[in-house]
Amino acid sequence: MSDKMSFQADVSKMLDIVVNSLYSEKQIFLRELISNASDACDKLKYLALTNPGIAKDSGQLKIKITPDAKANTLTVSDNGIGMNKEDLIKHLGTIAKSGTAEFVRNAADNGSICDLIGQFGVGFYSAFMVADKVEIITRRAGEDQAWKWVSNGCDGFEISEAERSGNGTDIKLFLKKDDSNYTDTIYLRHIIRTYSDHVEYPIVLELGEAGEETVNSASALWTRHKSEITEDQYKEFYHHVSKNFDDPWLTLHFKAEGNIEYTGLLYIPSSAPYDLFQPDKKNGLKLYVNKVFISDKIEELMPNYLRFVRGVIDSADLQLNISREMLQHSALIEKIKHGTVSRLLKELKKRAKNYDDYMTFWKNFGIVLKEGIYEDFSNREEIAGLSYFYSTHDKEKLVSLDEYIARAPEGQKTIYYITGDNIDVLRNNPQLEAFAEKGIEVLLMNEPIDEFWPQVLPNYKGFAVKHIAQAEDMSFERSGNKADEGSLAKLTELMSGWFKDEVGKVVTTEKLTKSPVSLKVEDGQMSLHLERLMRSHQQQTAFASTRILEINPYHPLIIKLADMTADDAKKAEVEDISWLLLDEAKIAEGEAVSNPSRFNEKLSEYILRAL
Numbered sequence: 001m002s003d004k005m006s007f008q009a010d011v012s013k014m015l016d017i018v019v020n021s022l023y024s025e026k027q028i029f030l031r032e033l034i035s036n037a038s039d040a041c042d043k044l045k046y047l048a049l050t051n052p053g054i055a056k057d058s059g060q061l062k063i064k065i066t067p068d069a070k071a072n073t074l075t076v077s078d079n080g081i082g083m084n085k086e087d088l089i090k091h092l093g094t095i096a097k098s099g100t101a102e103f104v105r106n107a108a109d110n111g112s113i114c115d116l117i118g119q120f121g122v123g124f125y126s127a128f129m130v131a132d133k134v135e136i137i138t139r140r141a142g143e144d145q146a147w148k149w150v151s152n153g154c155d156g157f158e159i160s161e162a163e164r165s166g167n168g169t170d171i172k173l174f175l176k177k178d179d180s181n182y183t184d185t186i187y188l189r190h191i192i193r194t195y196s197d198h199v200e201y202p203i204v205l206e207l208g209e210a211g212e213e214t215v216n217s218a219s220a221l222w223t224r225h226k227s228e229i230t231e232d233q234y235k236e237f238y239h240h241v242s243k244n245f246d247d248p249w250l251t252l253h254f255k256a257e258g259n260i261e262y263t264g265l266l267y268i269p270s271s272a273p274y275d276l277f278q279p280d281k282k283n284g285l286k287l288y289v290n291k292v293f294i295s296d297k298i299e300e301l302m303p304n305y306l307r308f309v310r311g312v313i314d315s316a317d318l319q320l321n322i323s324r325e326m327l328q329h330s331a332l333i334e335k336i337k338h339g340t341v342s343r344l345l346k347e348l349k350k351r352a353k354n355y356d357d358y359m360t361f362w363k364n365f366g367i368v369l370k371e372g373i374y375e376d377f378s379n380r381e382e383i384a385g386l387s388y389f390y391s392t393h394d395k396e397k398l399v400s401l402d403e404y405i406a407r408a409p410e411g412q413k414t415i416y417y418i419t420g421d422n423i424d425v426l427r428n429n430p431q432l433e434a435f436a437e438k439g440i441e442v443l444l445m446n447e448p449i450d451e452f453w454p455q456v457l458p459n460y461k462g463f464a465v466k467h468i469a470q471a472e473d474m475s476f477e478r479s480g481n482k483a484d485e486g487s488l489a490k491l492t493e494l495m496s497g498w499f500k501d502e503v504g505k506v507v508t509t510e511k512l513t514k515s516p517v518s519l520k521v522e523d524g525q526m527s528l529h530l531e532r533l534m535r536s537h538q539q540q541t542a543f544a545s546t547r548i549l550e551i552n553p554y555h556p557l558i559i560k561l562a563d564m565t566a567d568d569a570k571k572a573e574v575e576d577i578s579w580l581l582l583d584e585a586k587i588a589e590g591e592a593v594s595n596p597s598r599f600n601e602k603l604s605e606y607i608l609r610a611l
């Protein structure tokens with residue numbers, strides 16, 4: 001008796017994409033199935049640490065590839081953990097842990113399906129690239145009942161009871177007519193050595209009457225000396241451990257010796273993963289003890305701001321039977337993390353000497369690395385030194401804090417910055433005019449983390465780090481016509497009344513050189529950018545900042561408007577223009593206008609008058 005079930009909707013969509021798309025590298029399906037088999041062996045080995053009896057009948061853990069040219073089938077077998085009925089439904093029939101929903105969304109916008117297969121962890125389904133039907137016989141370790149799973153990738157799947165002599169999984173692919181080359185042992189040997197030579201377990205290829213052959217070197221790559229490893233081998237291991245198809249931007253292979261010994265083989269991808277900013281995204285490191293896989297869920301192994309790093313850490317100083325809970329509070333893990341982070345930051349510092357090369361990394365992961373300035377007390381100044389920003393000095397090239405300091409005018413001991421949503425809007429912010437007049441560079445910061453890290457790094461290498469709103473003396477000598485003091489006072493009084501629900505007060509300023517008005521907040525209050533961020537995350541705005549409208553008494557428009565206040569007949573026109581000026585200040589600050597309908601109407605009216 002079999003149970004017929006349907007794929008969850010997103011799985012069906014994803015399968016349709018896989019089956020009906022054209023691929024330049026179909027052979028990746030075998031790499032994915034071997035990788036899954038290796039994971040199954042890892043899991044059994046880990047469980048056996050605390051429950052030795054669960055693997056007593058397994059023998060040597062291995063992966064077997066059995067081609068059958070006559071039947072046009074290819075079978076991938078392992079004697080790992082295996083699956084029961086619930087596992088089959090959970091992992092092969094529903095969205096559960098597979099990431100298929102995100103896969104489908106990305107596939108709609110991205111033609112590179114081959115890349116997405118590895119990136120989204122849906123590797124099993126790649127079997128349908130070459131198979132009309134897939135049949136699985138599997139038995140979970142510690143259980144007596146085996147199960148059979150069958151699907152053509154279109155009409156759902158069937159599950160029924162089956163027989164298997166021991167734990168493990170057999171995945172039989174009924175190959176499509178045009179894909180019979182995947183029964184060719186020479187071709188299979190080439191694929192295995194190309195993609196899976198690093199897999200720790202023996203990959204045995206069935207050769208028929210000639211017997212069988214172990215194809216891979218079956219050694220943990222990180223345990224070998226760097227001089228014995230080729231660049232291609234490093235790349236293939238990266239593809240295996242990261243599930244990505246890009247090449248690594250950075251490969252760091254090291255052996256730490258001293259109070260604690262451990263080996264690391266770490267990678268930084270050359271492109272950002274799709275889930276980099278998902279709240280539950282954790283680090284991508286696998287922890288081994290003497291080549292025995294322990295866990296890939298040890299959050300304490302790598303700080304969150306380096307969550308894009310992939311690779312393995314292997315230490316003989318950790319106990320094989322240590323629990324994940326104990327690892328989370330282990331002093332040894334903390335030491336490993338400290339040493340690993342130090343090596344990574346030093347390597348980034350070396351790579352930062354080549355600006356163009358480093359920008360490849362920075363544009364992918366800079367926003368995440370900057371989180372470390374806020375989170376990592378012991379390394380925050382070093383991370384700040386690795387950070388790059390837009391500035392008023394150069395429209396194209398990003399600058400580091402050290403470069404900013406190096407070209408600061410004599411006597412300047414402050415690094416000034418401004419925050420906002422958009423670099424182009426920031427570059428034209430009226431608040432920058434006084435800094436330009438005095439020849440002071442300002443960093444332009446447009447990412448959410450930029451609102452927070454300066455709070456914990458008030459000084460960098462002897463320079464204070466300040467928002468431009470905190471600048472103490474930005475006055476400079478002014479010349480030219482200026483609005484009459486009496487008329488100006490009346491204008492500010494009128495504006496204060498009209499804008500009582502919009503701003504806390506209206507004041508004159510000596511800091512503007514080109515703009516008639518600007519908007520700022522009271523000293524010590526959150527920036528307008530931070531307030532918008534909090535509002536966008538539906539956080540309480542009870543502590544909204546008090547806005548201050550600054551007007552430039554030297555600007556011809558303000559001079560004319562102030563003079564118009566002497567004529568009561570022009571009061572309505574003064575009010576209309578004043579509202580347009582407030583909206584101009586809001587737009588320059590990245591804020592929404594007060595009343596879009598009124599703004600459009602009055603703007604059109606005054607443009608028409610000018611024609």
